[in-house]
Amino acid sequence: MSAILTLNAGSSSVKFGVYQVAEEPVLLLKGQVENLGPLARMKLQGGAAEEIGPADHAVALHEILHAIQPALDGRVVMGVGHRIVHGGKSFGEPEVLTERVLAKLRTLEQLAPLHQPHNLAAVYAAQKEFPESVQIGCFDTAFHRGHPFVNDTFALPRKYYEHGVRRYGFHGLSYDYITSCLRHDWPDLYKGRVVVAHLGNGASMCAIRGGQSVGSTMGFSALDGLPMGTRCGQLDPGVLLYLMAQGMGADEISNLLYHDSGLKGLSEISHDMRTLLDSDDPRAAQAVDYYVFRIRRELGAMAAILGGIDGLVFCGGIGEHAAAIRARVLEGMEFLGLAENAAANAASETRIGAGATEVLVIPTDEERVIARSVADALLA
Numbered sequence: 001m002s003a004i005l006t007l008n009a010g011s012s013s014v015k016f017g018v019y020q021v022a023e024e025p026v027l028l029l030k031g032q033v034e035n036l037g038p039l040a041r042m043k044l045q046g047g048a049a050e051e052i053g054p055a056d057h058a059v060a061l062h063e064i065l066h067a068i069q070p071a072l073d074g075r076v077v078m079g080v081g082h083r084i085v086h087g088g089k090s091f092g093e094p095e096v097l098t099e100r101v102l103a104k105l106r107t108l109e110q111l112a113p114l115h116q117p118h119n120l121a122a123v124y125a126a127q128k129e130f131p132e133s134v135q136i137g138c139f140d141t142a143f144h145r146g147h148p149f150v151n152d153t154f155a156l157p158r159k160y161y162e163h164g165v166r167r168y169g170f171h172g173l174s175y176d177y178i179t180s181c182l183r184h185d186w187p188d189l190y191k192g193r194v195v196v197a198h199l200g201n202g203a204s205m206c207a208i209r210g211g212q213s214v215g216s217t218m219g220f221s222a223l224d225g226l227p228m229g230t231r232c233g234q235l236d237p238g239v240l241l242y243l244m245a246q247g248m249g250a251d252e253i254s255n256l257l258y259h260d261s262g263l264k265g266l267s268e269i270s271h272d273m274r275t276l277l278d279s280d281d282p283r284a285a286q287a288v289d290y291y292v293f294r295i296r297r298e299l300g301a302m303a304a305i306l307g308g309i310d311g312l313v314f315c316g317g318i319g320e321h322a323a324a325i326r327a328r329v330l331e332g333m334e335f336l337g338l339a340e341n342a343a344a345n346a347a348s349e350t351r352i353g354a355g356a357t358e359v360l361v362i363p364t365d366e367e368r369v370i371a372r373s374v375a376d377a378l379l380a
């Protein structure tokens with residue numbers, strides 16, 4: 001009997017899944033090491049979170065390889081599927097991770113420093129642990145490769161576009177999963193105009209028409225668009241010029257924008273939405289205000305790109321669990337047909353809208369999208 005393992009190294013967690021190989025893979029075990037840092041937790045689906053002490057991505061991976069043994073129950077891991085955040089302009093489909101492909105992906109590490117090095121480290125670890133298995137890379141950027149030119153470019157001299165300075169967009173595996181749910185359960189919505197808000201530790205929004213991405217708030221790197229746990233979101237490039245003129249170097253600026261900004265930087269308290277919502281510190285309230293303001297602003301932009309919207313979907317850790325944030329995003333949005341069904345929202349039900357535009361909460365499942373791609377490769 002054979003199995004598929006999926007590994008999804010995010011900026012604050014490593015999520016994993018074990019599946020029985022089948023055209024629609026059968027889930028055997030799912031879990032995550034979350035809150036990476038001094039107080040990381042291992043959480044298996046259906047179980048309570050267990051403190052595992054300090055863990056970075058490497059420790060998390062080690063713990064995961066240990067935790068999956070009972071679920072494998074003697075099954076051989078035939079394929080390991082990896083979330084690879086940046087596929088650059090070359091990769092629009094899942095790829096077998098040969099040495100040639102990996103060499104290309106290493107050149108993109110600088111564009112996604114919170115993810116790409118960890119994604120690739122997981123590949124090397126899996127190659128070692130499961131030498132007989134095929135490694136498949138599934139790219140966050142792939143879902144957006146069909147963007148129209150105006151949404152794929154910056155207004156820089158053309159040669160930069162040719163060199164790959166483009167608006168790639170990310171969270172594509174999540175959008176792919178949400179789109180597959182719409183196709184299955186909400187076929188009319190699938191054919192229509194939908195905005196998906198993936199609000200996790202990283203956050204972005206995507207405009208989807210007929211199942212195809214036509215716009216994303218994220219751009220060249222996973223810094224652009226919405227503010228995130230520790231990332232700044234959209235920033236006037238003049239700020240960077242100013243900081244450089246003040247004597248800050250590239251590494252220092254990178255650290256500022258990726259690690260010390262966003263909710264953490266604005267609140268000076270935490271990157272974690274739960275902590276901020278529980279706090280009565282005015283700085284926490286201001287950070288949340290800014291977060292909501294930017295989501296609402298981008299919602300307007302996405303609706304304009306689509307020429308109106310038929311549905312809004314919330315997903316990601318915050319999108320799935322923070323009813324207060326969803327309520328504030330929907331407030332006063334009647335001009336887009338959006339209204340909140342307060343009881344349904346408070347209970348995080350699937351349908352939380354009370355207006356003409358459908359509003360859904362759909363738990364995303366990047367692991368399943370990865371597992372499907374591995375199954376396709378194994379069964380081809």
Ligand SMILES: Nc1ncnc2c1ncn2[C@@H]1O[C@H](COP(=O)(O)OP(=O)(O)O)[C@@H](O)[C@H]1O
Pocket residue numbers: 010011012013199200201202229271272273274277316317318321322
């Ligand atoms: N009940 C909750 N209320 C508010 N925010 C939550 C809740 N549960 C999780 N979150 C937020 O979700 C974030 C993690 O989202 P997730 O999508 O799992 O992260 P990642 O981007 O690492 O994949 C946490 O930083 C936390 O702020």
Ligand SMILES: CC(=O)OP(=O)(O)O
Pocket residue numbers: 009010011012085115140170171200201202203222
């Ligand atoms: C691309 C990105 O920001 O991913 P995550 O939300 O997992 O950090």
Ligand SMILES: [Mg+2]
Pocket residue numbers: 010011200201202
């Ligand atoms: Mg994530």
